[in-house]
Each structure stands twice: as structure tokens, then as C-alpha cells.
Amino acid sequence: MTTMQVARVHGPGDVRLDDVTVPKPGPRDVVVRVEACGICGSDLGYIALGGTGAPLSEPMPIGHEFAGIVEWVGTDVRDVQPGLRVAVNPDDRNIGNGGLEGAMARFILVPDAKIGSSLYPVPAHVAPELAALAEPLSVALHGINLVDVKPDDKVAVIGAGPIGLSAVVMLRHRGVKNIVIIDREDSRLARARALGAETTINASTGSITEMLAKAHGEGTRLGHRHVDTDVFIDAAGAPPALADVIAIAKFRARISVIALYKKPCAVDLFKMMMNEIMLIGSIALGRHAEFGEAVDMIVAGEINLAPMISHHIPFEQFNEAIDTARDAANSAKVMLEFV
The missing domain is CATH 3.40.50.720 (NAD(P)-binding Rossmann-like Domain)
Known part of the structure; x- marks a missing residue:
């Protein structure tokens, strides 16, 4: 696969699945194959507003509540191997929140990737949609x-x-x-x-x-x-x-x-x-320890989190997923899933 689709905001009320080149990692980066990405109220806000409120010089990618599997690793990255399952803290590079990357796509570049900062390992027994709830x-x-x-x-x-x-x-x-x-x-x-x-x-x-x-x-x-x-x-x-x-x-x-x-x-x-x-x-920046605590809680399975997720919708039905998330009376967390 050399190209993929990514959800990007082009203007107020204008969100599209654009064809882009599959990312490749730089020396300190990793590329994660996204397995699940939740739709956040801020995503809907970005779509309605046409971005973060600042003028758009190019379309803005969205998606920041996600988990997946490390696919490719940069040459200078330590302690991370392909195949590692992770939840990703989007804060360091504003992933899906005005940054250059967004997780409503099959692959996402995580720049300057580090365990305990942007990457949080998740064991195989944890479903990806639950890991995505860490955000x-x-x-x-x-x-x-x-x-x-x-x-x-x-x-x-x-x-x-x-x-x-x-x-x-x-x-x-x-x-x-x-x-x-x-x-x-x-x-x-x-x-x-x-x-x-x-x-x-x-x-x-x-x-x-x-x-x-x-x-x-x-x-x-x-x-x-x-x-x-x-x-x-x-x-x-x-x-x-x-x-x-x-x-x-x-x-x-x-x-x-x-x-x-x-x-x-x-x-x-x-x-x-x-x-x-x-x-x-509370804007929830500088929350590395809190993100890690949330991941640990999910992994421990101390609370049944299934009631948080109201819908599991394939990425191919992106527009349906966005419409479902907008219906706040009949949805909770709408989870985009990649199979």
C-alpha cells in the first residue's frame, strides 16, 4: 500500500477522506497502524468550525483518541520494535488537534516517539477500542x-x-x-x-x-x-x-x-x-503520568468500560460514524475501527 485515506477538515462543515501517501518514519519517529480511533466532541467542533479557529493554510487532519500496532520504526528509536501494541498520547505534537498528523487513517506518523511520552505499551489481551479510551x-x-x-x-x-x-x-x-x-x-x-x-x-x-x-x-x-x-x-x-x-x-x-x-x-x-x-x-496538557495511569487502569480491567462505547463503525463508513457521533442523545463514544 502506497496511499491511504485520512480524514481532513477543509473548512467549516467540510470534512473529507483525502488520498495521501502512507507515511514513512524519520530517524526518531515510528509509524503506527491504527486499529481503533474514537470520535471526540472536539473533532465535531473542528469540523463545524473549520479547524481550530485559525485560518487554514492546508487541510487539517483529525483523530487523536487511538491505539494500534507499531508498523515501522526509525533508525534512532530505542526500546520500540515493530509489532508493539500501543495507545498513543497525542499531546506532544498536537496529533489530530491542529498538528500535521491525524489518526483517522490506517497509518499515522508519531514524531519523536518515546515510551512513556507518546507511546504506551498495551498487552495483547486488551482490545484496541478499549486502549483507545486512554485518551x-x-x-x-x-x-x-x-x-x-x-x-x-x-x-x-x-x-x-x-x-x-x-x-x-x-x-x-x-x-x-x-x-x-x-x-x-x-x-x-x-x-x-x-x-x-x-x-x-x-x-x-x-x-x-x-x-x-x-x-x-x-x-x-x-x-x-x-x-x-x-x-x-x-x-x-x-x-x-x-x-x-x-x-x-x-x-x-x-x-x-x-x-x-x-x-x-x-x-x-x-x-x-x-x-x-x-x-x-482543564485542557489536559502535560498529562504523561495521567495517560499512563489510565492505560494501567484499562490493562488491569478493574472497571468494565464496555458501556462507554455505543457504536463500533468501520472506517469505510466514516460519514455514517460522524453523523452517529453528532446524535448525542443516542450515542456515547463512537469508535472507528480498522480491519
């Missing part, structure tokens, strides 16, 4: 770490999409038991329960304040009611939901924003100041 799981773990979640914390996850579900998994992995997740779709909440959420709240059926108060307890401070949730993980990216969280958060509650907000939103800084609320954003 979203480590995104969630990074956001969890930023707000220093402890096992006895009461945690509420806002949004039961793939990152919200990843947060539930990694909270369980860290020993947190009191996990509430909030969404508007019963099917998504069912997945969260299967992954270990203790309590699920359908925000369309009643007051979030009342339901969180029942799950986590409540109190008052300076005449204002609050819920006793210690940590909120925002995986929804919905300004009204964030406003509701700040309105009901207790003194020194911590809020980690992992969600992608596509527009600016108003924040009640008076409420944040009066209650010393921590609000921090």
Missing part, C-alpha cells in the same frame, strides 16, 4: 487532579457524554464512591449507572438543587441555601448549568471545567468571591 479517560483524570478530589468527597458530574462518563470511571478508579451525574437523557444516565455512578439526576424532570440536596445534603450560609457537594466536574459546556452550579455551591466548593465552551458565558463573581469557590479550566 478521554486521561482528559477526565487531569480535570479531577486539578481540583484534588479525595475518596471521601461528594462529587457531581455535569453531563453524561463521553467525558462525563470518563470522569465517572476515573473517580471510581480513585476510590470515590459518592458520585452523582446530571444529564437530560435517560439513555446517557443509564450508561453512567453501568459505569458506577451512585446517583443519576435527569435535569429535565425537576430541580437540580432539590435532587442534589437529597443526594449530598444541604445547608445555609449567610442566609443562602447551598448543597453539600464538594466537587463539581463540568463536562457539559452548558452556560445555564454552570450558572446553576455556582448558585448552589457551598463555601470552598471546587469546580473543574473539562467541557468545551463555544461562546463566552456570564459568571457570578460575587457568589464565587463570597463563597471562595474554586473554578478552574
Whole structure:
């Protein structure tokens, strides 16, 4: 095979499978044969926006949640041999996130490849689609770490999409038991329960304040009611939901924003100041240790991750896979598979 197809964004709403030359490794690179690549909400955002928001000088390749088998190795690469099964951390070269490579293709060049930096070995018993989950799981773990979640914390996850579900998994992995997740779709909440959420709240059926108060307890401070949730993980990216969280958060509650907000939103800084609320954003860079921890958790098989993946779709049905991922009410993680 000398050519292959790769998914590239050409402009707003314009994503195509382009024919390109199969990559060859430079001295410090490897080429990975992709076995599975998840479709992320940011991929859909790049398609809608026409890239990262900056002008495109050439089409932008996408795909950053992937696992596969090392096919070719550069002459200066050490400790890596062809045939090694790996999950790949895309951060170092912005793979699929504005860089020169994207993993929605049969082969991908991983520049300056190193074990424990970009490459994480995966044993043969781990299915490639599970190994590909290391990327979203480590995104969630990074956001969890930023707000220093402890096992006895009461945690509420806002949004039961793939990152919200990843947060539930990694909270369980860290020993947190009191996990509430909030969404508007019963099917998504069912997945969260299967992954270990203790309590699920359908925000369309009643007051979030009342339901969180029942799950986590409540109190008052300076005449204002609050819920006793210690940590909120925002995986929804919905300004009204964030406003509701700040309105009901207790003194020194911590809020980690992992969600992608596509527009600016108003924040009640008076409420944040009066209650010393921590609000921090999480872009999940510099997460080598967290990526490795996610891989180790997957390999150990301590949590059944199957409920995270709603669809397995061959790469040849790329457009169908993208349409399926856009249907958030009826999909979770959509996995492109290469056979």
C-alpha cells in the first residue's frame, strides 16, 4: 500500500477522506497502524468550525483518541520494535488537534516517539477500542487532579457524554464512591449507572438543587441555601448549568471545567468571591503520568468500560460514524475501527 485515506477538515462543515501517501518514519519517529480511533466532541467542533479557529493554510487532519500496532520504526528509536501494541498520547505534537498528523487513517506518523511520552505499551489481551479510551479517560483524570478530589468527597458530574462518563470511571478508579451525574437523557444516565455512578439526576424532570440536596445534603450560609457537594466536574459546556452550579455551591466548593465552551458565558463573581469557590479550566496538557495511569487502569480491567462505547463503525463508513457521533442523545463514544 502506497496511499491511504485520512480524514481532513477543509473548512467549516467540510470534512473529507483525502488520498495521501502512507507515511514513512524519520530517524526518531515510528509509524503506527491504527486499529481503533474514537470520535471526540472536539473533532465535531473542528469540523463545524473549520479547524481550530485559525485560518487554514492546508487541510487539517483529525483523530487523536487511538491505539494500534507499531508498523515501522526509525533508525534512532530505542526500546520500540515493530509489532508493539500501543495507545498513543497525542499531546506532544498536537496529533489530530491542529498538528500535521491525524489518526483517522490506517497509518499515522508519531514524531519523536518515546515510551512513556507518546507511546504506551498495551498487552495483547486488551482490545484496541478499549486502549483507545486512554485518551478521554486521561482528559477526565487531569480535570479531577486539578481540583484534588479525595475518596471521601461528594462529587457531581455535569453531563453524561463521553467525558462525563470518563470522569465517572476515573473517580471510581480513585476510590470515590459518592458520585452523582446530571444529564437530560435517560439513555446517557443509564450508561453512567453501568459505569458506577451512585446517583443519576435527569435535569429535565425537576430541580437540580432539590435532587442534589437529597443526594449530598444541604445547608445555609449567610442566609443562602447551598448543597453539600464538594466537587463539581463540568463536562457539559452548558452556560445555564454552570450558572446553576455556582448558585448552589457551598463555601470552598471546587469546580473543574473539562467541557468545551463555544461562546463566552456570564459568571457570578460575587457568589464565587463570597463563597471562595474554586473554578478552574482543564485542557489536559502535560498529562504523561495521567495517560499512563489510565492505560494501567484499562490493562488491569478493574472497571468494565464496555458501556462507554455505543457504536463500533468501520472506517469505510466514516460519514455514517460522524453523523452517529453528532446524535448525542443516542450515542456515547463512537469508535472507528480498522480491519
